[in-house]
Amino acid sequence: MSNERAATLYVALADEIAAQMATGTLRAGDKLPSLRELRDKRGVSLSTVTEAFRLLEDRGLIEARPQSGFFVRHKLVEPPPTSRPSTEPAAVTVNRRLWDYLQLTRGKQHGFCYAVMAPECFPNSQLQKLMNEALRRSPTLLSEYGGTRGLEVLRRQVARHAMEWGGRLSADDVQITAGGIEALNLALRATTQPGDVVAVESPTYFGLLQLFESMGLKALEIPTDPEHGISLPALELATRDGGVAACVLMPNFSNPTGSLMSDTAKQQLVRLLAERQVPLIEDDIYGEFYQGRERPRPAKAFDETGNVLYVASYTKLVAPGMRVGWIAPGRYRSRVEILKYINTFSTPAITQATLARFLESGGYDHHMRRLRKLCNNQLARLNDGLDRYFPAGTRWTQPKGGYLCWVELPQGADSTALLRQSADEGISFAPGPLFSARHAYRNYLRLCAGEPWSDRVETRLRRLGELVHRQLDATPAKLSSDSHALFELG
Amino acid sequence: MSNERAATLYVALADEIAAQMATGTLRAGDKLPSLRELRDKRGVSLSTVTEAFRLLEDRGLIEARPQSGFFVRHKLVEPPPTSRPSTEPAAVTVNRRLWDYLQLTRGKQHGFCYAVMAPECFPNSQLQKLMNEALRRSPTLLSEYGGTRGLEVLRRQVARHAMEWGGRLSADDVQITAGGIEALNLALRATTQPGDVVAVESPTYFGLLQLFESMGLKALEIPTDPEHGISLPALELATRDGGVAACVLMPNFSNPTGSLMSDTAKQQLVRLLAERQVPLIEDDIYGEFYQGRERPRPAKAFDETGNVLYVASYTKLVAPGMRVGWIAPGRYRSRVEILKYINTFSTPAITQATLARFLESGGYDHHMRRLRKLCNNQLARLNDGLDRYFPAGTRWTQPKGGYLCWVELPQGADSTALLRQSADEGISFAPGPLFSARHAYRNYLRLCAGEPWSDRVETRLRRLGELVHRQLDATPAKLSSDSHALFELG
Incomplete structure (x- = not known):
């Protein structure tokens, strides 16, 4: 009954x-x-x-x-297919395109463009209070170098919080950095030499590609599933001959796809790379933005040999303007410390002291619960809007965390041309070719749902959909039976 | 009469x-x-x-x-001779030595070791007040990226103050960085490729050499007079065949010697390098520490072609813990901006806003007058102590600015061994071999007079002198008629 x-x-x-x-x-x-x-x-x-x-x-x-x-719940949409990049390493030349992108999107960071939440999502007044307190308590905080490793009081808090995902770190295992991007810099410089080949997901974060370009590294793009992350068989094959110097991955909610590797896959990954003596640089800056009941463990949780250089940051979590990130460099600890010494010498003590207090007080955990809810809602709205406003045949990812979405437009679309049009109307996003060493992903784009949803955001997304429709109507679809071509051509 | x-x-x-x-x-x-x-x-x-x-x-x-x-006035002492480094570029391997140095001197930064003034020399309470005000005025200052270039309000102030030395800069010509060391990083990456040869003074700042090592650059050490700076004829010769990719100099109060180039020499330098199309990276972080009536002009003041990348910092001037430096990259502006984007993305807005207000309020000029007096006094005391406590035959520089002193001990002394002894007693300094790509300057050391003089400082210096005496007594002087040997051996 x-x-x-x-x-x-x-x-x-x-x-x-x-x-x-x-x-x-x-x-x-x-x-x-x-x-x-x-x-x-x-x-x-x-x-x-x-x-x-x-x-x-x-x-x-x-x-x-x-x-x-x-x-x-949002409608389940078919995600874009697993990528099939070239099996040859490529010298990276994303510099010029990135510069154009920065010019086009300058001052428009609250669209779908920058991978960061809007300022009102952060605990501003709480941090202000803590910063004032820190200044009162330590009168010379502004005139003392915080030490190259970072303030011990912060490193202790960082290590304590890492226990939540199974991190067995002491304060000494932690190196504070100027945001996550400096941590990536140090990790790459600690593990590679110019000319080296580094394996990455495809697509991958353009800032990383630009780092490769500036360091003279070659990118080996590995096939990657937009839901489940990098293909381990492909990575196994690629690292077989000893030609790969390091591997940079985002197992938890990758940028741009939002893919999440399973724990089993992470374990296999860590074991494979330890055996091959290929250091793994794990970028976990989105790991705290999970939507399930439990925070996904990073690969670092399975690291027994110190082969994983774990990169994280409070930039996207607590205060973008404070620029505090960190790295647990495993067996590369002393090398990373000396590189920090010559890259920026130290991170400002005042922001570190403020953050340490925020972590210690429990303010952080409370704030993150709120932030995760915001993200979930924003991602759902974005999904809904894509379904509503974008042409049939559009596919996109529905990540289980983060606030990024990787969108594949129907064949014939050109996201770079689209950005040139939309930016004129104040609508920005990151075009697909930025995420590839070879300028593939011409009909892809990354949308960031970092801003609390509003009519203004909805209107922008609808308008972007209209521009896509218009572009496809104007351009007869170039049908290609060989999807490989997508990844080989610029 | x-x-x-x-x-x-x-x-x-x-x-x-x-x-x-x-x-x-x-x-x-x-x-x-x-x-x-x-x-x-x-x-x-x-x-x-x-x-x-x-x-x-x-x-x-x-x-x-x-x-x-x-x-x-301090007694006029004969300075060390003009250096005579090898004419061949060298791959740099200072890394290991620098690491040992950092371990030996960790936590002892208030000796003669680190090139920074003591915390009590800085305007702490004034800056605290300004920082509190900035937070109150801009509630989202901690959660907004300040923009990759830096806050415009600060860049305007920086450009305004540069007028005092003849700088014709607009706010757009200025890129804010995480201290002077990041500015050097960006400048080097903007102008060189791994494997390139870069000309430097000899001796030169070890952080710079370490940068070379991490970037795979070769150092070409140019003969340098400890009073008047780099030898222009030698530089002219070295750049004749197009084999030098860039030149990094400190024309105003170099680190470690404190040498000062004349305006005429700076003009010739700028002209020479512009003709040869060799970019000049000018590190002017000590330029504001002048002792005469007028601030010495940097080479940038004579730059007509944008060939000079001018590096400066408020780290040593206003607040070491705030980590705010800047660069005027001339014709490398866009390249430097994109490199900043991928090195640390942006500099914290809160420290920039605080500093901008300090510059605007006139607090800066007042503070610097006080700081210069302190430096002058400390350098004089250091001179006096060297004369009093160090063995006959010791020679040192008497810079017209800054607070660094380059000391040549009599032949047979070994400054690295000396540090190992003195660090045990809490007395630290920078040993000479750190300042050379080839580990020359074995009997040299750099003393930093950053701490207000006191009995404690005096006692330390006296004790250091005793240790030098003891070392020389224990080691029969290795007399060498070929002073070249000094620079070729480790």
């Missing part, structure tokens, strides 16, 4: 959700009434509503979020 | 000064009684005293300091 009632309620609710989503009254990410509200409204028992919701959840129409209730 | 009286007074005063210096009652850097006081004491006219002081000044026994009075 109860099951029948629940099934009837399920059908009614599923129909209503579909109808309301079609008219736009309801959207992915919206909160549903509580179980008790529905019970009272529909005059059924609580167990019936609970059962109906379970059916909706099973069928992927809604999702439960701990301590928050039930939410409309 | 007046001249005779003045001459008599001069002789009497000179004798007294010499006698009191011999007993230690009077020391270099001590203030003399004022003209009026002496007039009253000696019962002579003011013009007689004035004339006697002029004679003392002419003979180098005392010096006038604007708005401060007359001071005992």
Whole structure:
């Protein structure tokens, strides 16, 4: 009896959700009434509503979020296919394109462009208070070098928080840096020489490619699944002959796809690279932006040999303007420290002291819970908008964390040309070719859902969809049976 | 009549000064009684005293300091000779030695070791106040990226202050960096490729050599006079065949010697390198620490073609812990900006905003006048102590600015071994071989007079002198008629 009632309620609710989503009254990410509200409204028992919701959840129409209730889930969309980059290492020449991109998007960082949340998402007044306190407590904080490794009080907090993902670090294992990007710099310089080949996901973060270019490194782009991350068989093959000097990956919510490797895959990855003596530089700056119940472990959690150089940052988490990142360099510790010494010598003590206090006080954990909810909602809205406004045949990723989305437009689209048009209207994003050493991904783009959703954001996304439609209408689709061509040509 | 009286007074005063210096009652850097006081004491006219002081000044026994009075001048000492490094470029391997040095001196930065003034020399409470104000005024200052170039409000102030040395810069010509060391990084990466040869002074700053090592650059060490800077004829010869990719110099108060190039030499330097299309990276971080009436102009003041990348920093001037430097990259502007983007992305906005206000308020100029006086006094005391405590045959530089001193110990001394001994007693300095790509300068050391002089500092210097004496007594001097050997061997 109860099951029948629940099934009837399920059908009614599923129909209503579909109808309301079609008219736009309801959207992915919206909160549903509580179980008790529905019970009272529909005059059924609580167990019936609970059962109906379970059916909706099973069928992927809604999702439960701990301590928050039930939410409309975004439609499951087919993600872009696994990438198939060239098997040859390439000298990187992304410099010129990146410069053009920076010029086009300068001062428009609150569109879909920069991979950072909007300033109002951060605990500004709390940090101000802590900074004032730190200044009062240590009168010479502004005139003392904080030491090249960073303040011990911060390194201790960092190590303590790392225990949550299984990190067995002491304060001495931690090197503070000027944001995550400096940590990547130090890690690459500690493990490579100019001319070396470095394996990366494809697509991968353009800043990393630009680092390669500036250091004279060659990128070996490895096939990567936009949901599950790098192909281990391909990486195994690529590292077989000893020609790969290092490997830089983002196992948790990669930039740009948002892919997440499984724990098993991470374990295999760590073992493979330790055996081959290829250092793994793990960029985990999005790891804290998980949406499930548990933070995904980084590969570093499985590192027994010190072969993993683990890079993280509080920039995207707590305060972009404070520029505090860190690295746990494993067996490259002394090399990384000396490189920090000559790169920026030390990180400002005042920002470190403020952050240490924020971590210690528990303010951090509270803030991150809020930030994760914001991200989830923004990603859901973005998904919803892509479904609504973009041409049929568009595919995109639905990451389980972070706030980035990797979008494949139908063949014939050109995201670089699209940006030139949209930037004129104040709408920016990162075009696909930036994410490849060979300027592949011409019809791809990365959208960042860093800004709390609003009508303004929605309008921008709709307009971007219109521009894509227009571009495709103007350009007869260049159909290609050989999808390889996509990755070989600029 | 007046001249005779003045001459008599001069002789009497000179004798007294010499006698009191011999007993230690009077020391270099001590203030003399004022003209009026002496007039009253000696019962002579003011013009007689004035004339006697002029004679003392002419003979180098005392010096006038604007708005401060007359001071005992340090004895003129013969500086170390012009260096004669190898004419072949060298791959740099200072890394290991620098690491040992860092371990030996860790936590002892207030000795003669680190090239920075002590925390109490900086305007801490003023900066704290300005930082609090900045936070109150801009609530999202901690959560916004300041932009890759840096805050415009700071860049404007920087450009305005550069006018004082003849800098014709707009805010757009200025790139803010994480201290001077990041600026050097960006400048080198903007102008060189791995394997390139870069010309430097000899001796030169070890951080620069370490940068070379990490970038795979070769150092071509050019003969340099410890008083007047790099030898232009030697540089002319070295750049003749197009084999030099860039040149990094410190024309104003070089590290470690404190040498100062003349304006004429700077003009010739700029012209030569522009003709040869060899970019000049000018490190001017000590330029503001001048002792004369006018700030020496940097080479950048003579740059007509944008060939000079000018590096400066507020780290050593205003607040070491804030880590704010800058570069005026001339025609390498866009390249430097994109390199900043991938090195640390941006500099914290809060420290920039604080510094901008400090510059704007006039607090900076006031503070620097005080800092220069401190430096002058500390350098004088250091000179005096070297004369008093170090073995005969020791030679050192007497810079016209900065607070560094380059000391040549008698043959047979080994400054690296000396550091190992002295560090045990908490006395640190930088040993000579750190300042050369080839580990020359074995019997040289750099002393930094960054700490306000005190009995503790004096005691340390005396003890260091004792250790030198002891080392020389233990080691029979290895006499060498070929001073070249000094520079070729480790």
